[in-house]
Amino acid sequence: MPRIHRLTRAVLGSLTLAVCLSGRLAAQGTSQDHPGQYSAIDIETGSRLYAGQCAQCHGPNGDMVSGIDLRRGQFRRPLSDDDLRRTISAGVPGTGMPPFNLQPTELDGLVAFIRVGLDVSGTPVKVGDAAHGQTLFEGKAGCASCHRVNGKGPRVAPDLSDIGAIRSVAALQRSLVDPTGAMWPINRSVRIVTRDGRTIRGRRLNEDTHTVQLIDEQERLVSLMKADLREYEVAKTSPMPSIAGTLTDDERSDLVAYLLSLKGLR
Numbered sequence: 001m002p003r004i005h006r007l008t009r010a011v012l013g014s015l016t017l018a019v020c021l022s023g024r025l026a027a028q029g030t031s032q033d034h035p036g037q038y039s040a041i042d043i044e045t046g047s048r049l050y051a052g053q054c055a056q057c058h059g060p061n062g063d064m065v066s067g068i069d070l071r072r073g074q075f076r077r078p079l080s081d082d083d084l085r086r087t088i089s090a091g092v093p094g095t096g097m098p099p100f101n102l103q104p105t106e107l108d109g110l111v112a113f114i115r116v117g118l119d120v121s122g123t124p125v126k127v128g129d130a131a132h133g134q135t136l137f138e139g140k141a142g143c144a145s146c147h148r149v150n151g152k153g154p155r156v157a158p159d160l161s162d163i164g165a166i167r168s169v170a171a172l173q174r175s176l177v178d179p180t181g182a183m184w185p186i187n188r189s190v191r192i193v194t195r196d197g198r199t200i201r202g203r204r205l206n207e208d209t210h211t212v213q214l215i216d217e218q219e220r221l222v223s224l225m226k227a228d229l230r231e232y233e234v235a236k237t238s239p240m241p242s243i244a245g246t247l248t249d250d251e252r253s254d255l256v257a258y259l260l261s262l263k264g265l266r
């Protein structure tokens with residue numbers, strides 16, 4: 001049965017687009033039709049609804065309600081995609097956030113548009129179950145063997161305790177599937193040979209014209225004068241393995257949800 005339904009939806013795809021473009025809303029289908037990703041049609045639907053029903057309060061960039069930044073995925077509390085649908089449908093009682101009576105496809109559209117960072121050309125990111133994401137992070141996904149969270153874990157990779165506050169949902173997903181492409185200039189692995197012949201490997205924390213600071217493999221903070229270095233190599237590829245191919249789409253969504261929930265508050 002579901003297969004037939006999906007097929008129908010695929011056949012209806014181009015029709016749906018035509019309907020959307022003419023300004024009406026497609027009502028068929030539910031959130032269960034595409035569990036992995038959102039489609040361009042969802043995003044388009046969400047974009048139009050957002051401009052009409054949300055932007056007057058949340059602003060064109062999603063940051064006009066204080067403490068909430070829809071573009072960067074910052075809410076009062078961590079919200080999975082299902083939580084987001086519920087919040088939009090029910091509103092937030094006792095606040096200025098009203099309830100909206102919307103169809104499932106319209107809710108999918110809004111969630112998709114929020115998850116692409118309010119950017120119609122962006123890549124949609126599904127946000128799953130943070131608790132399961134934490135289990136993966138500390139267990140079979142092996143993240144905790146490199147990353148530190150809330151005071152627990154090694155320092156060889158960046159501390160992720162506040163990563164959900166400083167990175168967008170899209171940036172987090174990119175780090176997981178394409179760690180090298182998502183590298184920030186500062187976090188990189190370095191190999192240094194000093195003038196007195198010591199080789200030091202570690203992760204760069206900071207650098208200015210005359211000095212470089214890093215965490216070495218023994219997790220010591222090291223500060224060096226550049227004038228004392230014979231060799232200084234900065235890695236161009238990430239030591240972090242991509243999760244593409246090893247984890248499922250749902251597991252990826254759960255990890256993204258967990259990372260998003262890390263706001264450095266504990």
Ligand code: HEC
Nearest residue numbers: 053054057065075076077087088092095096097098100110
């Ligand atoms: C009349 C003004 C108004 C409109 C219209 C509005 N919002 Fe809100 N929204 C708010 C306010 C105010 C809050 C903060 C509620 C609070 O204090 O927790 C909020 C909060 C939210 C939150 C965060 C909830 C949380 O728990 O952090 C989301 C998500 C959200 N709105 C989405 C939307 C979407 C999507 C639309 C359009 C369908 C929309 N809002 C339309 C005023 C509005």
Ligand code: HEC
Nearest residue numbers: 141142143146157158175179183187188189238239240241
């Ligand atoms: C072998 C060690 C290693 C493992 C395992 C690892 N990472 Fe990383 N990760 C790194 C390093 C090192 C960086 C810093 C950037 C770089 O040089 O690649 C990084 C960067 C990141 C970033 C981006 C940080 C930023 O500042 O934006 C995120 C998010 C992240 N990792 C999450 C994860 C998750 C989730 C897992 C488990 C699926 C994981 N990592 C597994 C080493 C690792």
